Amino acid sequence: xxxxxxxxxxxxxxxxxxxxxxxxxxxxxxxxxxxxxxxxxxxxxxxxxxxxxxxxxxxxxxxxxxxxxxxxxxxxxxxxxxxxxxxxxxxxxxxxxxxxxxxxxxxxxxxxxxxxxxxxxxxxxxxxxxxxxxxxxxxxxxxxxxxxxxxxxxxxxxxxxxxxxxxxxxxxxxxxxxxxxxxxxxxxxxxxxxxxxxxxxxxxxxxxxxxxxxxxxxxxxxxxxxxxxxxxxxxxxxxxxxxxxxxxxxxxxxxxxxxxxxxxxxxxxxxxxxxxxxxxxxxxxxx
Ligand code: PDD
Numbered sequence: 001x002x003x004x005x006x007x008x009x010x011x012x013x014x015x016x017x018x019x020x021x022x023x024x025x026x027x028x029x030x031x032x033x034x035x036x037x038x039x040x041x042x043x044x045x046x047x048x049x050x051x052x053x054x055x056x057x058x059x060x061x062x063x064x065x066x067x068x069x070x071x072x073x074x075x076x077x078x079x080x081x082x083x084x085x086x087x088x089x090x091x092x093x094x095x096x097x098x099x100x101x102x103x104x105x106x107x108x109x110x111x112x113x114x115x116x117x118x119x120x121x122x123x124x125x126x127x128x129x130x131x132x133x134x135x136x137x138x139x140x141x142x143x144x145x146x147x148x149x150x151x152x153x154x155x156x157x158x159x160x161x162x163x164x165x166x167x168x169x170x171x172x173x174x175x176x177x178x179x180x181x182x183x184x185x186x187x188x189x190x191x192x193x194x195x196x197x198x199x200x201x202x203x204x205x206x207x208x209x210x211x212x213x214x215x216x217x218x219x220x221x222x223x224x225x226x227x228x229x230x231x232x233x234x235x236x237x238x239x240x241x242x243x244x245x246x247x248x249x250x251x252x253x254x255x256x257x258x259x260x261x262x263x264x265x266x267x268x269x270x271x272x273x274x275x276x277x278x279x280x281x282x283x284x285x286x287x
Contacts, residue, residue, distance in 0.1 A: 003116035004081040006073045011080055014114045023110055025093025028101070029149035031110075032056035037243050038078060038086040038115070040282040046071065048206045052146060053090065059145045062094050062109050070111060077115050087118045087244065091148060122166075122245050126271065129251030129263045130166040132240075134229055135159055137170035137178050137201075144200050156181040167240055169253065172201070175229040183242035184208035185250070187227045187235040188266055197224035207241040214273045220266060232256075237264030247271045 003014035025031030034053045037044045050067055057065055074088050095107030122130075139152040156168040160181065167180040178196055179185055184205035186195045193215050196202050215222035227235070236259045238250040247270050249263035263271075 003114045005114040006077040020096045022096040031093035031148040033091040036088040056146045129249040131252035132167045135168035153181040183240040188237040192221040194225045239267045
């Protein structure tokens, strides 16, 4: 099925959307976005994603977006296309204006969303575990904003792909690992599950937040603590989290095995707990 878009309130096939050439999202990457997963026709963790969307809009001072209306448009578009397993992509730009760097005074934000079927590419990696590389984090100092300025992430993901890996773990000049190019990550060191503290260096991942609460609920020790590259030979387990990856075990980093080179027991428990949450969600009555 072709992705179905909702462009400023008008539903149309994604291929028919025409973005003005002077749109600041196109010219400057002056835009923010969200990606949600839809399970059995129902969008997952909507409140969390819209809260983060709101935070991103405030952070870059895009005003005048009615989030209730945007949410309604998303639901209408999902229903119109009768989507089941899908993703919702939402992007808001500062709008169109003659090209000048500073904010225009009168631009109207552009609101685009689309729903696309999701043919899960991570199924096998979730079972067997995946490989990653490490790569310098050359991004800016506001990685907490979910901005469409993703060139450094794109580069890192491409290097990972060329190395036959699923992701790149990013590290700062002092060796501190931050996150992956489009996923959060967790490591297990001396029995504790560790993940990078929230701050300007990482995106506050929605899946990360849920997995932290799943750890707490299961009595698994969890702490926000940054891992270093030099910790990698000592971690017993490593996994990525993200809207589309869910909980994805990592079994090799830069060619070296993590633990015994297979998904570890804590990762397995968290995968099961995550799946259980989704099953509870899809089996409860619709909104
Ligand atoms: N990526 N870190 C970065 C840099 C990301 O781009 C993402 C999400 C995450 C995970 O966040 P969440 O759990 O909220 O999906 C962490 C999305 C899916 C993307 O760009 O396609």
